[in-house]
Amino acid sequence: MSLTTAPETTFDLDTLSSGEVPVLNLSSIDAVKQAAAQELASLPFPTTRDEEWRFTNIKPIARSSFKKARSAASDGLTYDTATVPEAADSTLVFVNGLFNESLSRVQGLPEGVIVTNLKDAAIRYSNLVEISFNQANNFEHDYFALLNTAQFEDGSFIYIPKETKLDKTIHLVYLTEGTENSAAFPRNLILADRHSEFTVVEEYIGSDEHAYLTTSFTEILLGEESHMSHVRLQKDGLKAYHVNRIVSKLQRGADLQSYTVSLGAEIFRNDVRAIMDGEGSHATLDGLVLVNGKQLSDTHSIMDHRVANCTSHQLHKTIVDGKATSVFNGKIFVRKDAQKTDAFQENHNLQLSRDGMVYTKPQLEIFADDVKCSHGATVGQMDLEQEFYLKSRGLTDAATKEILTYGFATEVIESLPVESIKEDLKKAVETYTRRGVQNN
């Protein structure tokens, strides 16, 4: 009798980095990077046998050998900061994970506000970077968090001083330009001092032509009574792989309104976490996912209520068309000291095709006794009465599907804090639904 076992799926780290760990030239952080690289070397690549990856097969990522893009050149690549007028002179642009100064515009920021690339910040604001880097990170033994930590070369650094209210939107743009199997590891660090108020849009854009990998990681530290509006737009090319980690840590009375909208990538995995570490803090982590074709989109979230009197809100909406797959796993932890927690979670999935797959799993772990937690999940097709209503007005099947999809998505889009992004997304939703209507 012989047993054959499939060879272990591994990620080609050698091609990626030739065993090298890029440095930031800040010793404490370079030590963290080295430690991450060491752990990574002995960590198996996640497979569907891991509970956290049960429905998300990322073998295609391991099968390709990715190489870091070596230049931030922008030959033929343009980015017009006027696309988002709210951020016309408060935009950082990265190309293939590397900072592109010539495409960036940050001259319009008030004194004290820092918006720059992390590499620059590590030199000019080393104290700020040192005291905050990796402080919110609670991804332990997580392959992609470690991969980013070890391999990142640059990313965005934002610091908002105390009692500063920023009217402008800070726009972080990550472009991937076309080389086959390029990899980028943007690492972002956002720091808000007490009583500050600001808006950040993170946007990831790439073309449909090539396969590429983005492994991003954003850490957010919100000081007392600070307010952050955050939009994360994932508009990667349809052959792209994108694995993202984002974690926010909130001090007393801090308020985070975060919206993630995901349209692109062949495989997208998004782990979103909010840690309510100070009393009276609030986190909103809303999401909108539109997938079609063979796309796979997976959102794993954690709302971590550590202390009393905090609230959280999560509305996650997904539209699945074609043979696409959507995964949602929403955890709410209410720790034993987190009395008077008020947590709300809803996941709604609209399935437009027979071949699409939807997996949804709310997960509540409550160790306090005086809390209010609600959660709900729905998976459904278009509502027949709504469909008949629209058709009775003369709209064709295609137009009906389009308008109902649009309506479903708009609930999340309407909450976004930046007007031009809203309009842009409404158009993107229209394009998505047209594409779906044509394919079916």
Next chain:
Amino acid sequence: MLQIKNLHASVDGIEILKGINLEIKAGEVHAIMGPNGSGKSTLSKVVAGHPAYEVTQGEILFEGTDIAELDADERARMGIFLAFQYPVEIPGVSNSMLMRQAYNAIRREHGEEELDPLEFDDYVHKKLDLVEMDPKFLDRSVNDGFSGGEKKRNEILQMAVLNPKLALLDETDSGLDIDALRIVSNGINQIKSSDKGVMLVTHYQRILNYITPDYVHVLKAGRIVKSGGKELALELESQGYEEVEEIR
């Protein structure tokens, strides 16, 4: 305009309409009355093309074409409009967006130029007065959070915008207070004309104080059991549906 011949229709295998014969000519208003469960609403839904109802026998001719097998949207673009008894809420889709798309779909069908959002805005504003509606309703999601009366007025607004040849009004009067009833009836009266047919489905006589029918039909257990002029409605009001004799 509309000829219904020996129409039988079922839902989930249960026969609701059991041989309806009815003709509505241009310019006429027909009131369909009857007790609950008699098939009044079913009749209007079947004519509009609700997919849950199956026509098992008979014909529905609209301007000479048998429409029984056509989809609801095709019928709508031919000029049939159903004002719903329970207008459906569509969150995230604005009233003006729906009406503009529907209006343009109908214009396209007739080989006419579509109106752009600005042109449509002008057009729809003129219709708002008919139902005394505030322009802010145009930007709100379709029927979302509307009161019962607002929903019914919105149906009539849509009807005014789409300008159908045949209007099917399914219990448009139900749930309306006296002011809303007056507003809705006024709207209908202003829209109706010599080239339009109206089928007014109602349980109560009171809307007929505002909209004068040319004919009144009584539906019972899926059949029209009595037809007459407008005086029949008053008769029904005083005697109740129980007293209506079968005419077969």
